[in-house]
Amino acid sequence: MTEPLIFERSVSGRRGYRLSPSDVPTCSITQLLPQDQRRTEVLPLPELSELDVVRHFTRISQLNFSVDTHCYPLGSCTMKYNPKLNDRVAAMPAFAWLHPFQPADQLQGILRLLYELEQLLCAITGMSAFTLQPAAGAQGELTGLKIIAAYHRRKRRRRSIILIPDSAHGTNPASAALAGFQVVQLKSGMDGLIDTQELRARLNSNVAALMLTNPNTLGLFERQIKSICALMHERDALVYMDGANMNALLGIARPGELGVDLLQLNLHKTFSTPHGGGGPGAGPVGVTRSLERFLPLPRVRRVGKRWVWTEHSEASIGRVHGFYGNIGVLIRAYIYIRTLGREGLSRAGCHAVVNANYLKKKLQDIFPVAFPQACMHEFVLSLKSLKAQGLTAWDVAKRLLDYGFYAPTVYFPLIVDEALMIEPTETESKETLDELAEALRKIACEAKEDPQLVSRAPHRMAVGRLDEVKAAREPDLRWNPASVPTAVAH
Ligand SMILES: *Cc1c(COP(=O)(O)O)cnc(C)c1O
Numbered sequence: 001m002t003e004p005l006i007f008e009r010s011v012s013g014r015r016g017y018r019l020s021p022s023d024v025p026t027c028s029i030t031q032l033l034p035q036d037q038r039r040t041e042v043l044p045l046p047e048l049s050e051l052d053v054v055r056h057f058t059r060i061s062q063l064n065f066s067v068d069t070h071c072y073p074l075g076s077c078t079m080k081y082n083p084k085l086n087d088r089v090a091a092m093p094a095f096a097w098l099h100p101f102q103p104a105d106q107l108q109g110i111l112r113l114l115y116e117l118e119q120l121l122c123a124i125t126g127m128s129a130f131t132l133q134p135a136a137g138a139q140g141e142l143t144g145l146k147i148i149a150a151y152h153r154r155k156r157r158r159r160s161i162i163l164i165p166d167s168a169h170g171t172n173p174a175s176a177a178l179a180g181f182q183v184v185q186l187k188s189g190m191d192g193l194i195d196t197q198e199l200r201a202r203l204n205s206n207v208a209a210l211m212l213t214n215p216n217t218l219g220l221f222e223r224q225i226k227s228i229c230a231l232m233h234e235r236d237a238l239v240y241m242d243g244a245n246m247n248a249l250l251g252i253a254r255p256g257e258l259g260v261d262l263l264q265l266n267l268h269k270t271f272s273t274p275h276g277g278g279g280p281g282a283g284p285v286g287v288t289r290s291l292e293r294f295l296p297l298p299r300v301r302r303v304g305k306r307w308v309w310t311e312h313s314e315a316s317i318g319r320v321h322g323f324y325g326n327i328g329v330l331i332r333a334y335i336y337i338r339t340l341g342r343e344g345l346s347r348a349g350c351h352a353v354v355n356a357n358y359l360k361k362k363l364q365d366i367f368p369v370a371f372p373q374a375c376m377h378e379f380v381l382s383l384k385s386l387k388a389q390g391l392t393a394w395d396v397a398k399r400l401l402d403y404g405f406y407a408p409t410v411y412f413p414l415i416v417d418e419a420l421m422i423e424p425t426e427t428e429s430k431e432t433l434d435e436l437a438e439a440l441r442k443i444a445c446e447a448k449e450d451p452q453l454v455s456r457a458p459h460r461m462a463v464g465r466l467d468e469v470k471a472a473r474e475p476d477l478r479w480n481p482a483s484v485p486t487a488v489a490h
Contacts, residue, residue, distance in 0.1 A: 002462050003059045010046035016053060063462050065406040067274065071432050075378045075409035075421025076169065076217055078247050078269035079276070080352075085339070086272050086332040095331055100323040104308055111307035114324065115300045117334045118284075121265060124337070124345065125243070126256025127286030131295045132330055133321040137244045138171040140264025140283025141211075144240050145179035146317045147262060147287065147294040148209045151238065154294075154315065159208035159237070165194050167216040167413050169242055176211060188415060192218045192371040194228060203235060213242040214255070215376035217413040217421070219356065221248075229259025238262065243286075246270045247425070248353055248377035251346025262287045271333035282329040296320045351426035352377040355433060359424050362437040366444045370416040378423035380416050389451040393418040396443055398465065399457035403439035 029038065048056075065072065072079035089095070098110055118130040134140040145162070152159045162176040165186045173183045184202055189195035194212065210232050214222045222228065229239045241255050241263035247270045249255070255263050267282040268275035275281055287295060297316045298309040340348060353376055360369055360379040370380040383393040397407035397420070409421040424433055446453050458464060 003056065003063065006046045006048065006053075006056050007044075009048055009052055009056060012047055014047045014049055014052075016048065016050040065401075066276075070404060070406050071424075071428055071436060072406040073408050073422045073424050073428075073436065074406060075219075075380070075423040076244070076412070077276075077409070078245075078266070078377075078423060078425060079406075080247070080269075080272075080425035081427040082272040082274050082332070083336070083339070086335045087274075089335045090328045090331040095327070098327075105306075108307055110327070111300050111309075113334050114330060115302055115307050117330055117337075118300070120334070120337050121284060121286060124250065124254070125246070125263065125265070125286050126254030126258075127260075127263065128256070128289040129292040129295060129299075130284045130286045131299065131320075132282065132284045133296050133319070133325040134264065134283040134285060135321055135326050136279070136281040137242070137264055137266040137269075137283040138175055139320065140266075140285045141171055141175035141240075141242065142179055143283075143285045143296065143317070143320050144262045144264055145175055145181065145209075145211075146320075147285070147291055148238050148240065149179060149181075150294045150315065150317050151291060152208055155236075159206055161204075161207045162240075163199070163202055163207055163210045165212055165216065166415050167192065167218055168211065168213050169217055169244065170412075172211050172213070172242055181208060191373070192216070192220050193222055194224065196224055196228065196231070199228065199231065203231070203237070205235065207232075207235065207237045209238040209240050209261075211240040211242065213245060214258075215245050215248050215378075217245075218371050218380050218416070219248075219375040219378035219421075219423075220371060220373065221253075221376055225258045225260075229261075233259070238291075244269055245377060248349060250349030250352075251342065252349050252353075256286070256288065262291055267329050267333040272336035273329045273332045280326050280329055282326045282333065284325075298324070300324075348426050352424075355424045355426055355428060356422070358430070359422060359433050359437060362433070363422075363440060366437075366441055367420070370419065377425070378421060380413065381420040381422065382416050383418040383420055386418065386447055389447050391447050391451055391454055393420050395454045395457065396420065396440075396447070399443050399446070399454045400439060401458040402460045403442070405436055405439055 067079050067081055095110065098107060104111065114132055118132065121130045122128060131143065134143050160182050161184050162181040163184050163186055164172050164176065165188055167188050176183050186194060186198050186202060212222060214225060216222060232239050238261040239259060241260040243255060243263040244266040246265050250270065262285060264283045264285045267273060267284065268280065273280065293313055293315040294317055296319055297313060298311050301308055301310045337345065356375050356377050356379055360375055363381060367381040367383055370382050383396055386392065393410045397410045400407050411419055412421055413419060443454060
């Protein structure tokens with residue numbers, strides 16, 4: 001199925017709606033807008049009927065992969081199914097029609113929800129306080145790094161280095177650089193975990209913090225986390241945990257108890273907001289008691305039976321988002337946590353881990369697993385054996401689309417050759433996991449018997465292989481300027 005651009009469907013003069021004649025006096029645009037603010041050419045909008053528009057966008061939506069239509073095992077992204085109930089609640093007029101400029105006594109319901117969400121996140125992570133402002137995981141990282149800088153500044157010293165393992169998510173070094181730090185990379189050990197020898201060797205009085213992802217991007221739990229934190233604390237350096245992979249730890253481990261000083265959660269991943277394509281998201285940052293005063297303002301406080309904004313704290317790093325963050329995402333997270341409860345959350349975490357290990361077991365005789373030990377919520381396969389047939393992980397990912405699965409993450413983490421990173425999540429059934437394993441088994445056979453079938457995939461999609469870099473940097477949104485009148489009608 002192909003679909004032309006909406007501009008190509010345009011027919012001059014066609015309309016979705018026509019308004020009845022206006023019964024108020026009209027006046028010329030020249031009286032309303034000064035010359036330099038008036039458009040000199042007609043805006044090139046497509047002209048279509050309502051039905052044309054509905055069909056166009058409905059068709060385009062069907063050309064896409066989504067969690068609602070396909071299993072989406074995209075590693076590190078936690079593309080799990082998000083209960084529709086949460087969307088319903090977030091869209092309720094009582095929430096949707098609120099305005100952030102309303103006085104606090106008219107906002108008691110939402111303030112209470114935000115306050116309680118902070119408490120719930122504290123209970124889940126073992127941290128002392130949260131800010132709900134950051135709008136994404138990466139913005140949470142930046143917020144955390146600003147807090148780290150403020151902590152050392154407060155102690156009247158300059159520390160310029162952030163240590164980051166080579167298994168870290170790409171946003172970690174990017175955020176550290178953006179916050180003005182120098183990044184020093186730690187080479188992982190043979191087991192895919194932080195090598196404490198290497199850590200000791202890199203540690204000096206200029207190190208502000210260690211930034212680690214746990215479970216790391218190989219899907220492995222950092223077993224030495226407690227002693228690693230103790231080692232950092234001996235030097236009064238902090239430990240920042242990228243908590244985007246919290247799905248695996250839900251109800252099982254609390255980072256605050258492991259010695260972590262601050263972390264961000266990705267509510268859009270672990271706590272139920274449909275995401276992708278750049279948003280929406282929320283990356284709340286949790287801190288220990290001693291870092292609480294550095295959190296962004298405003299914060300919600302409880303005074304007796306009322307909830308109020310706190311606008312002042314001398315040590316705060318300031319505001320990181322307009323108003324109080326992406327409220328719709330925060331509401332969804334609150335509803336998700338309250339409907340699952342303590343037991344439900346633990347089960348979600350356990351199922352995420354069981355699903356990943358089940359799938360890993362089914363796949364490991366087809367493609368070798370990069371690190372064979374038991375994994376957490378995701379695992380990484382290496383497809384380097386396909387090089388013999390001239391094939392790559394990229395080819396397999398494209399072929400998987402023909403089998404009706406969204407492709408796993410490819411070429412990440414960087415330390416695994418021809419990486420295929422799979423995160424099934426807890427919401428996929430055993431049957432779906434079996435089908436995914438079967439599809440990969442068939443592709444492995446095709447690779448041997450008919451490598452061209454794989455190297456030329458996908459065969460069943462509306463488009464084949466796209467130049468993704470060009471598409472992002474030089475988008476070609478064709479419309480035919482010749483068909484558009486150039487003179488303004490007024
Ligand atoms: C997704 C992810 C991020 C980035 O989160 P965004 O919300 O996309 O900014 C950071 N770290 C890890 C481990 C992630 O999986």
